[in-house]
Amino acid sequence: MAKLSDATNETLALPGDALREGVVTALREALGAGLIDALIKPNDDIWVRVSADVWQQAGRVLRDTVGCDYFCFISAIDWMPSPFGRSEDDPTAPPPERDTAIKQGYAGGTTRMQVFARVTNLSKHFGVTIKADVPDDAPMIDTWVPVYAGANWHERECHEMFGIGFQGHPDLRNMYLPTDFEGHPLRKDFPLLARMVKPWPGIVDVEPLPGDDSEEGTE
């Protein structure tokens, strides 16, 4: 039985970096070469990247060994720079040159798509962000539903928005979109249709404010 708590506003010091290193060590021991990269920001947060084939196992290790039994979310990132920029182009002008190099974020990466999730340890007050590369040609990864039941809806959302398959998921139906919807809206190469139909009005609204010649400082 859970007890009635009477804890009142005890200020908790941020978990030390030794604790964060312990998390990474525990993952490395359990996963071996499956743990590809880890990043600890002092006094802040942990990012780890595992290979896709140990994704589910990494979830189990986080839940059982590291004690992160609170499931926060699963989602994905498409690291390709958007070919439409910020959808603010002048439709009459030729499209500008854009950087197309894929640059991944913290803890690195090798593929365009990355699945990432966050779990929290409620007793030691820290969270872990875990990422995994999914192959570009067949974006598939194991499901987390047997590990964290709450992953069910998050994976469904991720599936329709990014087109990433989750092997072993019981029911990968669309959450939001119609069944016959084509495309994956949160991928960067999916245009924001509202901006395609009617250009962003902001592009004509570039008059500088009177007396505004410096970029720095609001006094």
Add this chain to the structure above:
Amino acid sequence: MTDLADRQKLSYIAAQAADARLNVELETEGMTLNIGPQHPATHGTLRIIVRLDGEQVIWAEPSAGYMHRGYEKLTEVRTFPQVTSLVNRIDWLGSFANEVPFILAAEKLMEIEAPPRAQWIRTILFELSRIANVSLFLGDLGVQLGAITPVFMAFRDREYVLNLIESATGGRFHPNFDRIGGLKDDLPEGWITETKQVMKKLRNFCDEIEALLFGNEIFQSRLRGIGVIPADVAKQYGLSGANLRASGVDWDLRRDQQLPLAYDKVDFKVWTHPDGDSFARCWIRLQETREATKIVDQLLDGIPSGPVMAKVPRIIKVPAGEAWVSTENPLGEMGYYVVSKGDLGPFRVKIRSASFNNISIVPWVLRGVYVPDVISILASLYFILGDIDR
């Protein structure tokens, strides 16, 4: 397991067996029932498809998406300061609280902090939006169970709080008041005295609701022991806020993490309840509303003087990096995972809203309950449609 729990388990098994016998004798056929999309219990348009065996739910599936507005995609074509006007509309009853974690995430990436006065006012407005949000829940709860009066009381007293938010920010529902580096404005004159009076009114409202609803026998029998969520299930599904604390998990992001907000300056109690049933969830929210009024009172006494805005460049470029910030919003843990590439706008924002996780437990918790309890369980889980669909 204690003796008590064992007895509960046995009586549960006995009840299930009795139902099963009855169903075999009557040869009842299954039936599919649509609750919603337009239903008073769904606060918007959430459709719940339930498969019934007699009066009992054997399978339930919420169908969301009637209000999906694609905020995660829209943030990618906005600048950082513009995003707050979008995220305001996620949980529309506690709008200001939606802005705070996003602004904090952007500030974390920029490695700046709002001045102390701005932090305090942020915290006050955060708690005011919690009071406005949850007081409506307390009134609405009565309507779900057939009591009309509480909702009028709730709308009456919420109005005072909304007036306060309006006089400070200029917006009743969508303040859009939080800025990277501080706040748009300082508080108006006389606001502090007025707020203190309103907090007294709200405490009276809590007492009234407690006497009128929570002591009511019908109310108790409709909610006690209904929709029990054990702690480990709640954690697996990522339930948060009052729903998690009602399952006995002592976890509150106001207390259990360090953010540049003023929560560490005040003394407040994090309420938990061991039962995990619908009643516990409602009871926790009542206590939290009362606790929030006390937090506001304490903060009002000690607002530091000084500017409300840090020195930030007029054109805000956020350095490349990734940041996760979540706060204890009225509905639960609301967080933003912000990825920036050093541009004017975010590269990707993952919005982790509380109701999405809170409602994902519905298929689990509705299995085996009776039809009238579906409504009370949904009401006690408390969700805002905009917070599920985003």
